[in-house]
Amino acid sequence: MNIFKRLYTIGKAELNSAIENFEDPIKLTENGISEMKDELRKSTEQLAQLKALLIRKKNEKQAEVDAAKDYQNKAILLIQKSENGEIPFDEADRLAIEAIKKQNISNEKAEQLQAESQKLQHECEKMQTNIHHLESSISKWENELRTLKARVQISEATKDINRKMTQIDSNSTVSMLEKLNERVAEQEALSQAYGEISNDKKTVDQEIDDILKNTDQEAEKALKKFKESLKKE
Known part of the structure; x- marks a missing residue:
């Protein structure tokens, strides 16, 4: 067969x-x-x-x-x-x-x-x-x-x-990620801009208090430094 x-x-x-x-x-x-x-x-x-x-x-x-x-x-x-x-x-x-x-x-x-x-x-x-x-x-x-x-x-x-x-188009994916990154950067810049605007809206009293506060802090630092020098003598 x-x-x-x-x-x-x-x-x-x-x-x-x-x-x-x-x-x-x-x-x-x-x-x-x-x-x-x-x-x-x-x-x-x-x-x-x-x-x-x-x-x-x-x-x-x-x-x-x-x-x-x-x-x-x-x-x-x-x-x-x-x-x-x-x-x-x-x-x-x-x-x-x-x-x-x-x-x-x-x-x-x-x-x-x-x-x-x-x-x-x-x-x-x-x-x-x-x-x-x-x-x-x-x-x-x-x-x-x-x-x-x-x-x-x-x-x-x-x-x-x-x-x-x-x-999945790799170019379109990269483009999408770039747009998202750009969008985040825009949001961060916008947030910073609002912050600066908020600072610009301080009153005269607030500006005076800020300056005096900084002055007081500098005086305290100077006093502390003077005391430390006395201890050394």
């Missing part, structure tokens, strides 16, 4: 087509496994038919073997009867010869059926090996399919993230 060579050729052609046309690898693998299962079903049916034929051939062979023994026993009985005087020698010899002829024919048929049975047995073993190989291949590719599905899911998720990332 060239089943595996044919499947390899088909699979290779479909793989090249998938690469060229960007076909769905999961669907392609599922189709391939489905074809292998169909081939497995057909091979199993053929094996069953071969085994049924082998059984019939073995039964036919056994029937011919039994017939040959029966004719041999009949020939012996005819000779024994002639020796006992139960039937004439000529009649016994004639019938015994015919029985031996039939025995030989049955033996020849049995040998032929034995050769056919051996050939069928060989074909059954060969087909059984191919079926085991096909079952193993199906199991392997079903495991590969589960792995492939997981890889595709990860790939799709990664592709989706990358696509979303590429949709």
Whole structure:
């Protein structure tokens, strides 16, 4: 059987087509496994038919073997009867010869059926090996399919993230950040300006108090410094 060579050729052609046309690898693998299962079903049916034929051939062979023994026993009985005087020698010899002829024919048929049975047995073993190989291949590719599905899911998720990332315009993002920074700077400057305006609105009394407050602080510092110098003397 060239089943595996044919499947390899088909699979290779479909793989090249998938690469060229960007076909769905999961669907392609599922189709391939489905074809292998169909081939497995057909091979199993053929094996069953071969085994049924082998059984019939073995039964036919056994029937011919039994017939040959029966004719041999009949020939012996005819000779024994002639020796006992139960039937004439000529009649016994004639019938015994015919029985031996039939025995030989049955033996020849049995040998032929034995050769056919051996050939069928060989074909059954060969087909059984191919079926085991096909079952193993199906199991392997079903495991590969589960792995492939997981890889595709990860790939799709990664592709989706990358696509979303590429949709973000880096220039527009930088521009937005610059505008935000400029806006903050404007708010800070505006706050400082209001502060300066608030200081400009001080009354004359407030200005006098501020000056005197600063003067008092300077006098306290001078006094403290003088006291420290006295302690040193």
